[in-house]
Amino acid sequence: MTLSSAGTPTQYAVELQGCTKQFSTPGGGTYFAVRDIDLKVEPGRFVSIVGPTGSGKSTILNMAAGLLKPSSGTASSFGAPVHGVNRRASYMFQQDALLPWKTVIENVSLGLTMAGVGKAEAHSEAQRWLEKVGLKNFADRYPHQLSGGMRKRTAVAQAWIVNPDILLMDEPFSALDVQTRQIMENELLALWQESGKAVVFITHDLDEAIALSDEVVILGAGPGSTVVGNYEITIPRPRDLLDIRDDPKFVELHREIWGRLKIEVSKTYEAARAEEGEVA
Numbered sequence: 001m002t003l004s005s006a007g008t009p010t011q012y013a014v015e016l017q018g019c020t021k022q023f024s025t026p027g028g029g030t031y032f033a034v035r036d037i038d039l040k041v042e043p044g045r046f047v048s049i050v051g052p053t054g055s056g057k058s059t060i061l062n063m064a065a066g067l068l069k070p071s072s073g074t075a076s077s078f079g080a081p082v083h084g085v086n087r088r089a090s091y092m093f094q095q096d097a098l099l100p101w102k103t104v105i106e107n108v109s110l111g112l113t114m115a116g117v118g119k120a121e122a123h124s125e126a127q128r129w130l131e132k133v134g135l136k137n138f139a140d141r142y143p144h145q146l147s148g149g150m151r152k153r154t155a156v157a158q159a160w161i162v163n164p165d166i167l168l169m170d171e172p173f174s175a176l177d178v179q180t181r182q183i184m185e186n187e188l189l190a191l192w193q194e195s196g197k198a199v200v201f202i203t204h205d206l207d208e209a210i211a212l213s214d215e216v217v218i219l220g221a222g223p224g225s226t227v228v229g230n231y232e233i234t235i236p237r238p239r240d241l242l243d244i245r246d247d248p249k250f251v252e253l254h255r256e257i258w259g260r261l262k263i264e265v266s267k268t269y270e271a272a273r274a275e276e277g278e279v280a
């Protein structure tokens with residue numbers, strides 16, 4: 001058991017213990033997406049998961065969210081097993097989940113109205129969030145009238161308005177251009193820093209993972225991916241993500257972690273090449 005500095009047992013915001021997830025294949029076989037995953041995320045920590053394509057990053061996030069049940073092992077949140085959707089968590093996907101027929105403010109207030117909060121109160125809270133994410137004059141726009149960055153800000157407000165203890169983010173900024181992405185990353189850190197919320201962040205981009213996180217978890221090549229490395233990111237906060245890539249500590253960590261990750265990326269690439277060869 002881990003003890004906090006106060007000597008009390010740590011209640012992890014997210015804890016996966018020995019989690020394996022297998023899927024049935026169309027041919028009647030079994031495919032192991034991930035095997036024996038152990039993951040512990042303390043409240044207030046920012047943890048990124050990086051791994052080659054198909055290594056089970058989304059599968060892990062979905063088990064933490066309660067959207068997928070582990071085939072074996074246990075997923076828990078704040079000491080309680082996750083049964084059904086994890087109510088302590090909000091989810092942000094690569095493709096934002098904005099409803100095209102609703103305005104920005106309606107989209108942002110949705111989580112509150114669905115939880116039974118009255119429309120006036122939900123809208124007033126949504127307006128407060130729109131101000132926080134720099135969209136106070138866009139409340140009456142529809143999603144198709146927004147830029148990619150503005151849609152992401154709306155999605156951030158939508159995820160945060162319900163005041164979750166955990167943010168589960170699956171490549172939330174990967175569709176953005178590089179500059180907008182860095183601005184959004186900076187904004188996310190500014191929000192997170194004062195929040196005490198745990199974040200589990202999935203990305204393909206090692207730079208992004210190091211820049212944002214307290215810890216980077218590396219997954220090995222699939223099938224049956226496991227955790228092959230955990231790295232503490234000791235770069236002091238607050239961080240300015242527009243300059244962080246020149247920081248000597250960043251460069252050193254990047255070299256070390258990429259040295260491990262590239263082995264797994266190469267394995268995945270070689271396996272894909274071999275499969276193509278078999279098909280040809």
Ligand SMILES: Nc1ncnc2c1ncn2[C@@H]1O[C@H](COP(=O)(O)OP(=O)(O)OP(=O)(O)O)[C@@H](O)[C@H]1O
Nearest residue numbers: 023024031033052053054055056057058059060222
């Ligand atoms: N519902 C499913 N049925 C069968 N196989 C699945 C299912 N969901 C995921 N898989 C397989 O499990 C493996 C892990 O998928 P997952 O999406 O978690 O990986 P990922 O690391 O997030 O991938 P990417 O980086 O490409 O987004 C993949 O080989 C995928 O094809």
